[in-house]
Amino acid sequence: MPRYEFRCRACGDTFEVNRSMAAAGEPASCPQGHADTVKLLSAVAVTGRSGGAPAPAAGGGGGCCGGGCGC
Template identity: 45%
Template sequence: MALYEYRCTDCGNEFEQRRPMSEADSPAECPVCGGEAVRLPSVFASKDGYTLRVPRAGAFRSGQSGQG
């Protein structure tokens, strides 16, 4: 099961619906008006290249955070 976003072609309502991947491209029924809804393109977000900050050795014992 996956979560998909849909927009009703009749009333414009946008909603999310969990469906099997095999039914992803099939029209969904709008929960507001019962009209046919089409799937919206998904936006995928990712963060790359962030820096992992590791405290200095002993910082946990001394109560210091290791940050300047």
């Protein structure tokens, strides 16, 4: 289930809410009970490999120029 980050305009608290994508636009109350909140834009990095190393280029022999220069 997606996680959305909100910030309370009244107290400045930042908090996360787990909800379905269909409910993404619904308002959220902060843990302190304030209703004046705004959804934040979060940057998320998703990798399919452990360690975050980039995947090799398709059809490549490796290296900086495809492996043809012996570098």
